[in-house]
Each structure stands twice: as structure tokens, then as C-alpha cells.
Amino acid sequence: MSGKTEVQALLRIINQATQDALAAYANSGEDVPSLSSVDETSVLTMANNLHLKRAVRLLEGACEQLCATLAPPGQSIVDRSQTPVSNCLRAATHAGIADVLRGHPEGMHVKDLSLLVKIDEGKLCRILRTLATRHCFKEVDVDTFANNRLSVALLKNSPIMNLADLYATEVGNGGNVLYEHLSDPRSNGSYHPAKSPLMYALKGPGNETVGFFDWLRSTPDREKNFNTGMTGVGTLMGSLALLEGLPWGKISTVCDIGSGVGAYAIPLVQQNVNLKYTLCDMPATIDQAREVWTKEFPSAVESGKVAFSYLNFFEEVAPAGQDIYYMRAILHSWTDDQALGILNNIRAAMKRTSRVFIHDHLIQSSARVKNVTAHAQLGVDTAPEPMLPNFGSGKKRTFNMDMSMLITCNSKERTLPEMITLGRRAGLKLVKVWDLVETSIVELEFE
Incomplete structure (x- = not known):
């Protein structure tokens, strides 16, 4: 062509x-x-x-x-090669610019705005104009800026703001030393969580002793930002409620492994009156989940339609006999051996008819060859020619997430063959792939 x-x-x-x-x-x-x-x-x-x-x-x-x-x-x-947009976005979120402009729909001159956010007028104007050029904020008059469709996502009450800050801060810091991490023999060949580029940046070469999640627990303000940002991830990933064709009338139980507070499941529970949904996570998270559900959907808590279970998915077997075991954005944080341990603890709890739904980003090759395009028969969407079969920039958030997992956790998003291999090691086989555009759900059953 x-x-x-x-x-x-x-x-x-x-x-x-x-x-x-x-x-x-x-x-x-x-x-x-x-x-x-x-x-x-x-x-x-x-x-x-x-x-x-x-x-x-x-x-x-x-x-x-x-x-x-x-x-x-x-x-x-x-x-x-340029990162100034990310830098400007981080400055805007930390300064709370969107929240200040919220009360000024007609716009605010940088002379006045700079006094409120305590950033030099000239520098602030350049930051906002850089963002407005990418349609985040609007320059309504010379040096006068207002919120717009994109910038309202940066308000303090929007978890997208926290997610953007996570990418611009932690992922940005680790990304700056990615090559140094790769060229250092102490870290290049290691997939240990403590040997990630981010820990290389924060702790220094040879001093990486804790992984990302342990570091978060010791840094409360960043842990809070991360936890809220994960709610933002939910708006991009979707949930089980998006699975068109799943026979919900025949499904009575769902067990959400590593659920977080699980607020994304509220619409699903509301739509299916006979469904019992069990949230499983560490105690502090489950206690928070109980508070959220009691506030947002109290009748589900009172009736037992939603249950709360403490679970360390590395060390404990999941609740037994569920129809569906669901994991959203869990396995991508861990090595293959760690992910296998999680799957083994789920398989030990499964009945013969149980299914496992792994909800993560699915990596596709950019090569238009038969063993890539053949994945369409399993449910993976493929782009029309002359586009790259993996949709190129149409899937950029998937590949950015893969690099983010490398940078923060020394882990990865997986290809379909890698998912299939991991499932087989746990005695599970592929049923199909549910393509949700931004993400995919890989469905597994007993081998």
C-alpha cells in the first residue's frame, strides 16, 4: 500500500x-x-x-x-521526547488552580490568580498557556484563563486529579532514571519489587530495600493520593457491569479479590437483585469499604447483598464456592510467581463451575502477523488496516500503564499468551477475552 x-x-x-x-x-x-x-x-x-x-x-x-x-x-x-505538559499539569494540580477558577466562570487574569496560588505571574501564565494549547483550561482573553471540559477533571473532588498527580509525580520521578536503572547490573535483570526505577530514584542505587506499596505505607500523603487515584482508574477501566452477554440471571455470587472499597460495583449490585457481592481485601481497606457502602448503598449492607471479608490473597484461600472470582488491576502489580500464588489461592476455593475474571490491560503486539490477528477469534479487538493491529495511540493508555508498572512496581501488564500460560500453571484454561476498549477481562475456568 x-x-x-x-x-x-x-x-x-x-x-x-x-x-x-x-x-x-x-x-x-x-x-x-x-x-x-x-x-x-x-x-x-x-x-x-x-x-x-x-x-x-x-x-x-x-x-x-x-x-x-x-x-x-x-x-x-x-x-x-518532551515532558513539559506533564510538568505543567503537576504544577496546576498541586496549586489547585482548577478549584480557584471554579468560582470564576468568566475567567481570571493571571495577575489576580498568581496572588491566590502563590506562583509568579509570568511563569504561571506560561504554564496555563501551555496547558490551554492542549485544551486543558481556556484562555478567554489575553492572559485570562477559565476552566473548561478537561480542567474540571482537575478539581480536588475528582479522583482523576489524583491519578494525574500519581503519573506526573511518582511515575515521572521513576521514569527519569529508567535508563540508569536498566544500565545498572544491580537492577537491570531483577524483577524484585524493591528494584524498580522509582525506588532507584527515591532510595539511590543499591539502597532499594522496599517496594512501592511498602513505601506508600510509610508516606501517608502519597498513599492517600494513590488510593484516591485508584478510584480514578476505575472510571477508565469500567467494571463487570459492562460485560454484554454475561448471563447475570444465572450468577448468584461474585467474590472481588483485592477489591479496595469496591464502589465501582455498586451499579452492578443495584442492577441484579439476586446477586451477592463479597469484597475481599486487607482489614483497613475493608473497614473503609464498609463505611463507603453503608453510606452509598445501606440497604445492600443491611440485607447482606454485599459482604466484607478480610483477606491476604498471598497467604489465605479465598471464600469458597463463588460463581465468579474477580480481580481488577491486581495481577499487573506482581511478578508471575506472586500472581501464581494469588491464582492458586483462588483455585483452591473454586467449585467446578466457577470462573475467574482477570481485569487488566492486555498488551498486543504492533506487528500485523497471523498469531497476533488470530487473537480476534478469542475476543481481542484488532484495528483495520493500515492502522497498527493494536490500535497504536488508540491504546496508548495501556502501554503507558505497562511502563508505569515497570517504573513503580517492577511488574507488567501481560499479553494474552502470558495470561494463558499463567492460568495453565494454576490449573486454569482460557474461556474468552472480553474487550472493554481501555482494558480487557480474561475469563478462565478449571483446566
């Missing part, structure tokens, strides 16, 4: 995906949003609409590939 033919094909994909996105809004009874909107509910509106997410995945991948094809290579490389 010639370069011109590829460009024309990409344009057709972009046009069709745009129409599909417009249709997703129309079919949901929602207006197409304006970038100028400061409606705070828009952060979650359509966040779980799979039709929209599929269309946007195509748009992101095809548009990026179109620009990479037509732009001079040097321009594209420089774009990929």
Missing part, C-alpha cells in the same frame, strides 16, 4: 469513527459536549459507553498515525 493510499484509508477510518462517536452520543440521549463546558458531571458522562470508547480508540490511533506519516520525522521525535 502506497503512502498516499494509506493516508486516504486513514481518513476514511477517521470520518467513520467520528460519525460513530456522534451516534453514540445521540443514541444515549446526550448532547455532543463543548470544550468550553464546565459541567462537572461530564467527567463521568459517557465514561462507560463502549460504543463511544471504540470510536475514540480508532480516532486516537488513526489521527496519530496520520500525523506521524505526514509530519517531518524530527518534529514527531521532538514531540515524543
Whole structure:
């Protein structure tokens, strides 16, 4: 396929995906949003609409590939090497700029804003203009800025703000020494959690003695940011409620392993009156979960539709005989041997008809070869030509998450073959893959 033919094909994909996105809004009874909107509910509106997410995945991948094809290579490389946007975003979140502008829909001049956030006027203006150029905040007049559709996600009451801070701070710090970590023989070949690039940056070469989660527990403010940020991850990942075609009428029990507070499961429990949902995590987390559910869905707690169970998934067998054992963003934090230990403790509790649902990002190769495209038969979506089969930038958050796991935990997101191999080691076999666009759920059963 010639370069011109590829460009024309990409344009057709972009046009069709745009129409599909417009249709997703129309079919949901929602207006197409304006970038100028400061409606705070828009952060979650359509966040779980799979039709929209599929269309946007195509748009992101095809548009990026179109620009990479037509732009001079040097321009594209420089774009990929720069981190100022992340730095500016971190400054904006820590200064609470979105919250200050919340009370000024008409906008605020940087001269006045700088006094409130205690950042030099000239530097603040450059930070905000850099972000506004990427459609985060809006410059309504020269040197006068207001919130917009993207910046309202940076309000202090939005967990997306905490997630952005996690990426810009911890992942950014570890990423800055990624090459040094890789070139140091003490850490290059190690997958020990304490030997991550982030610990290399925080503790210094040769002094890495604790892993990311132990470090968090010793740093309460960052642990709080992380825990809230994981709620933000939930808005991107979706939940079991998105599985179209799962026979919920025949499913009576779900056990959520490493559930956190599990607030994402509230809609699922509300929709299925005969479902009992058990949250399993460490004591402090489960105690917090009980408080959240008692506040948000008290009737489920009172009736026993939701149960709370203390569980160390490395050392203890999960509650017995559940229909579904569900893990969301759990296995990607651990080595294969650690993940195998978790799966073994689940398998020991399973009945013959139980299923395991592993909800993580699924890594796909960018090579258009048969053993990659054949994954479509198992439920993995594949992009049309001439796009990369893994959707390229349409899946950038998946590959960014994979690198984030390397940087923070020395762990990884897995490919489908790696998931299948891990399952077999635990005596489980693949049933199918549920592609949820941003993430995937790998369904396993007894071998």
C-alpha cells in the first residue's frame, strides 16, 4: 500500500469513527459536549459507553498515525521526547488552580490568580498557556484563563486529579532514571519489587530495600493520593457491569479479590437483585469499604447483598464456592510467581463451575502477523488496516500503564499468551477475552 493510499484509508477510518462517536452520543440521549463546558458531571458522562470508547480508540490511533506519516520525522521525535505538559499539569494540580477558577466562570487574569496560588505571574501564565494549547483550561482573553471540559477533571473532588498527580509525580520521578536503572547490573535483570526505577530514584542505587506499596505505607500523603487515584482508574477501566452477554440471571455470587472499597460495583449490585457481592481485601481497606457502602448503598449492607471479608490473597484461600472470582488491576502489580500464588489461592476455593475474571490491560503486539490477528477469534479487538493491529495511540493508555508498572512496581501488564500460560500453571484454561476498549477481562475456568 502506497503512502498516499494509506493516508486516504486513514481518513476514511477517521470520518467513520467520528460519525460513530456522534451516534453514540445521540443514541444515549446526550448532547455532543463543548470544550468550553464546565459541567462537572461530564467527567463521568459517557465514561462507560463502549460504543463511544471504540470510536475514540480508532480516532486516537488513526489521527496519530496520520500525523506521524505526514509530519517531518524530527518534529514527531521532538514531540515524543518532551515532558513539559506533564510538568505543567503537576504544577496546576498541586496549586489547585482548577478549584480557584471554579468560582470564576468568566475567567481570571493571571495577575489576580498568581496572588491566590502563590506562583509568579509570568511563569504561571506560561504554564496555563501551555496547558490551554492542549485544551486543558481556556484562555478567554489575553492572559485570562477559565476552566473548561478537561480542567474540571482537575478539581480536588475528582479522583482523576489524583491519578494525574500519581503519573506526573511518582511515575515521572521513576521514569527519569529508567535508563540508569536498566544500565545498572544491580537492577537491570531483577524483577524484585524493591528494584524498580522509582525506588532507584527515591532510595539511590543499591539502597532499594522496599517496594512501592511498602513505601506508600510509610508516606501517608502519597498513599492517600494513590488510593484516591485508584478510584480514578476505575472510571477508565469500567467494571463487570459492562460485560454484554454475561448471563447475570444465572450468577448468584461474585467474590472481588483485592477489591479496595469496591464502589465501582455498586451499579452492578443495584442492577441484579439476586446477586451477592463479597469484597475481599486487607482489614483497613475493608473497614473503609464498609463505611463507603453503608453510606452509598445501606440497604445492600443491611440485607447482606454485599459482604466484607478480610483477606491476604498471598497467604489465605479465598471464600469458597463463588460463581465468579474477580480481580481488577491486581495481577499487573506482581511478578508471575506472586500472581501464581494469588491464582492458586483462588483455585483452591473454586467449585467446578466457577470462573475467574482477570481485569487488566492486555498488551498486543504492533506487528500485523497471523498469531497476533488470530487473537480476534478469542475476543481481542484488532484495528483495520493500515492502522497498527493494536490500535497504536488508540491504546496508548495501556502501554503507558505497562511502563508505569515497570517504573513503580517492577511488574507488567501481560499479553494474552502470558495470561494463558499463567492460568495453565494454576490449573486454569482460557474461556474468552472480553474487550472493554481501555482494558480487557480474561475469563478462565478449571483446566
